Each structure stands twice: as structure tokens, then as C-alpha cells.
Amino acid sequence: VKQLVLAAVVAIALTTASQAHAQLAGGVTLEAQTAAAARIVVGTVSSTNVVSVTNAAGDTYIATEVVVAVSRTIKGTATSTLTLTIPGGTLSGVTMRAPHERIPLVGERLRVFAIADGPRWKVLNGRQGLMRSVD
Amino acid sequence: MRPRARLVIATLLLASCCLVPLSAYVTIGHVWGKASVPYKINPANDFMIASADLIAAVQAGATQWGTTAAQFAFSYGGTTSTAVLANDGQNNVFFRNDTNGSYIAETWWWYDATNHLVDFDTVFHEGLVPMFVGSTGCSGGIYITLPAMHEFGHGLGLWHSDDSTAVMTASQGYCDPRSTLGADDIAGVTFLYPPSSGSSGTPSTPPATTSVPGQPSAPSPKNSGSAARHVNLSWTAGAGATLHDVYVGPCTATAPLYAINLTSTTLSLSTLNALTAYCWRVVERNSAGDTAGPLWTFTTRKN
Numbered sequence A: 001v002k003q004l005v006l007a008a009v010v011a012i013a014l015t016t017a018s019q020a021h022a023q024l025a026g027g028v029t030l031e032a033q034t035a036a037a038a039r040i041v042v043g044t045v046s047s048t049n050v051v052s053v054t055n056a057a058g059d060t061y062i063a064t065e066v067v068v069a070v071s072r073t074i075k076g077t078a079t080s081t082l083t084l085t086i087p088g089g090t091l092s093g094v095t096m097r098a099p100h101e102r103i104p105l106v107g108e109r110l111r112v113f114a115i116a117d118g119p120r121w122k123v124l125n126g127r128q129g130l131m132r133s134v135d
Numbered sequence B: 001m002r003p004r005a006r007l008v009i010a011t012l013l014l015a016s017c018c019l020v021p022l023s024a025y026v027t028i029g030h031v032w033g034k035a036s037v038p039y040k041i042n043p044a045n046d047f048m049i050a051s052a053d054l055i056a057a058v059q060a061g062a063t064q065w066g067t068t069a070a071q072f073a074f075s076y077g078g079t080t081s082t083a084v085l086a087n088d089g090q091n092n093v094f095f096r097n098d099t100n101g102s103y104i105a106e107t108w109w110w111y112d113a114t115n116h117l118v119d120f121d122t123v124f125h126e127g128l129v130p131m132f133v134g135s136t137g138c139s140g141g142i143y144i145t146l147p148a149m150h151e152f153g154h155g156l157g158l159w160h161s162d163d164s165t166a167v168m169t170a171s172q173g174y175c176d177p178r179s180t181l182g183a184d185d186i187a188g189v190t191f192l193y194p195p196s197s198g199s200s201g202t203p204s205t206p207p208a209t210t211s212v213p214g215q216p217s218a219p220s221p222k223n224s225g226s227a228a229r230h231v232n233l234s235w236t237a238g239a240g241a242t243l244h245d246v247y248v249g250p251c252t253a254t255a256p257l258y259a260i261n262l263t264s265t266t267l268s269l270s271t272l273n274a275l276t277a278y279c280w281r282v283v284e285r286n287s288a289g290d291t292a293g294p295l296w297t298f299t300t301r302k303n
Helices: A002-026 A030-036 B051-066 B145-155 B183-192
Strands: A039-054 A060-075 A081-087 A089-091 A094-097 A109-117 A120-123 A130-132 B036-041 B073-079 B092-096 B105-111 B116-125 B217-220 B225-227 B231-236 B243-250 B257-262 B266-269 B277-286 B289-292 B296-300
Touching (some): A039 A081, A060 A094, B036 B051, B036 B145, B145 B183, B243 B266, B257 B266
Parallel strands (some): A081 A120, B036 B073
Antiparallel strands (some): A039 A109, A109 A120, A109 A130, B243 B277, B277 B296
């Protein structure tokens, strides 16, 4: 079992590292991402809910509220949950998407880089701010 | 925060971590139901760029998409004072003095139940880097036309390309003066709006190959069944799935992610705890997105 688990962890770590490398080449260093994030947490998505949002700038959009059960806080205020408001979702037969955003699934374990958006929290730099985590 | 070497146009990450090489351009099955799509520009900006110059720079980005053999073109519909992202039936491009992470610009779109796009809006975030028009004089910033081309590419249904030389790649360098599409961009728009798909005004059919995957099914061991402590999980892949993630663990907690990017629909587990209920879930994936399957369970036997 240990060998199997170790192999799986190594395999996942390798793919994660590959992903991170692609991200770094994409434009923002991990250091910059870390510095810019107000909160960095590790946790598991416990629920999602699609809502209509109007933000401070007046943008009106469909968003998915993603509740992350926080198991570890790396930066920022420690709370048991972090609710992310991510543009995208389906309401009344209309779907909104933002190509740079990804809506995680319930059960996904993530390392989240978040910044404040008025009273809400959003993911910093879209997909680059949601890293799959195995720890 | 100003990255030294490269800048993000709309997003920084290519479609999730794929170990399997993808075709360069990426679509997710959404197109306009007409061959000519109007847009408006709000030329208000904080860069002291004259309205006419800014409009010309943005238009140059839009116009490029109409120069291919594809049955598609954007049509300029004049100026607007609108400066919000909203599904208001009007496709707007505007500039806002703010930042959103490292985005130079971003595009949001809306589509209906038939997978046809119904609205898109693009915002340029002025707070990240200086922006310039034309193809000379840029210093430490970006020329507007390249990200405009990129964002209009989103507006017609393209996502980020895996071709780093494409306009639709996720990031661009400083002061890149390009104002024409690359071969991959042209291939992408031609795929979405084939030249033979009819005359102007004829609705395009959303590509059928880029829908999100279907649900996984037929689990083995059977759901709620029993299994040996060494068990081979298997299932029937959801339609269109190219990769599979598996979450599995004792049912006493949320099943953790155990394996990602599987290309086969089997997973071997050994020496599990005896007489223990295990929960597992398969997430089917492709370039269009993810589809989580139902939570399945099995209970291990004593031996």
C-alpha cells in the first residue's frame, strides 16, 4: 500500500509540478502570485451555488459561489471556510463563462490564491489561482 | 506587480494541466448564430489616447477576424458610453482604470441553451501597464491591437491556444506590435465558422466535439457492492472524456483526490482496510471542462 500510495503521490506531484511550470512560464511568478494574494489557503470544495451578482463596478453577471472548507491557511486571516465568487455558471437557461476562470468541483482539494472583491473573495488570476493540491 | 518577461492578456493558464498534447486552438462548443456580429467601443480612457486613435486600434483587432475564409466577421457599431460587463444584448469594449490580478484585458460571454453566444463584453484594465496605439513608441507596456485581437477571439468562441505563437495564446510580451492573426488563430476561427457553412446570417452549428464530457457509468465494483481488499476499479467513460480523475477514500470523510490525468478507465488499489466502506468518484475531463460522476461506494470484505 505504501508503495502504491507513494507512487500515486509522486505521480500527482510530478503532474502538479508540470502544471506549475507552465503557469510560471505564462506570465506571473509564484512569488508574485504569493505576494499579490490576500489569502492563500489549502482546502476542499464543500459546495457550489450559482448566483446573480452585481459588483462595485456595476458589472452584472452569473457567478458560482464556491465554498472551500479550509484545512490550512498559508497567508491571511484564518477561517474555517472561504467562499469564492467565480464568474461563470448557468441561471434560467443562460450560461456565462469567462475563459480565464475555472469552476472547481465539489470534493476538489485546492490551494487557493484569493483577493478581495468588495465584500466577496475572488481567485487571483483565474485558473492560475486554483492549484490542485494533494497535501 | 509587473512581470518582467511576459504579460497576461486574458488569463495566464492554458486549459488545466494536460499531460496529453492538445490541438493548438481550443474551443468549447459555443458560436454565434450569425456570421456578422456587431460591437461597440467606449473610447473613454485614462491614457490620454485620442478617441479616434483608440477606436482605430481596437477596430484593427476586430477586423482581423473577418479577413479569413471563415464565415465570420465583427462589424463596428459605433461608440457607446457603457462601461460595465453585462448580458444586455450589446457587445461592448471599454477601458476601466482598475486592475484584476495580472490581466491586461478580459472577456466574458453569455450563451443560451442551444450553445449559441448571445453577448460578450471586453474590459481593458488600465491599471496594470501603459497602453499604446500604433506600432511604435511603446515602452514598458502593450500595444492595444494585439490584446484586442485576442479578446475578440474570445468573443467569437475561441479559448486559449496551446500554440505560443498564436494570438490566442494566454500571455504576450511587452510591446508586441503584431496586428495580424497567426495560422493557428485562422484555423480556429475557420473550424468554428466553416467557409461552407452557409451565407451571412445563417446560424452556425456549434461544434459537437467540444462539449463537456458525459457522466461516467457502470462502476466496478458495483455501487454499494462488496470487493476484495485488492480491487481494480473500472468504469465506462463519459462521452467525450479524454482524461479521468479519481477521488477515493474511506467514506468517513470526503473522498480525496487519488489519481489525476488517467487515460484509462481502470485504477488498481491494493491492501485496503478490511470491512471498510470506501467512497469513490470519477471526474471526466476534456478541453471543454469537467463532469463529476456520482459518488459510488463499495465495502471491502474481511480478506
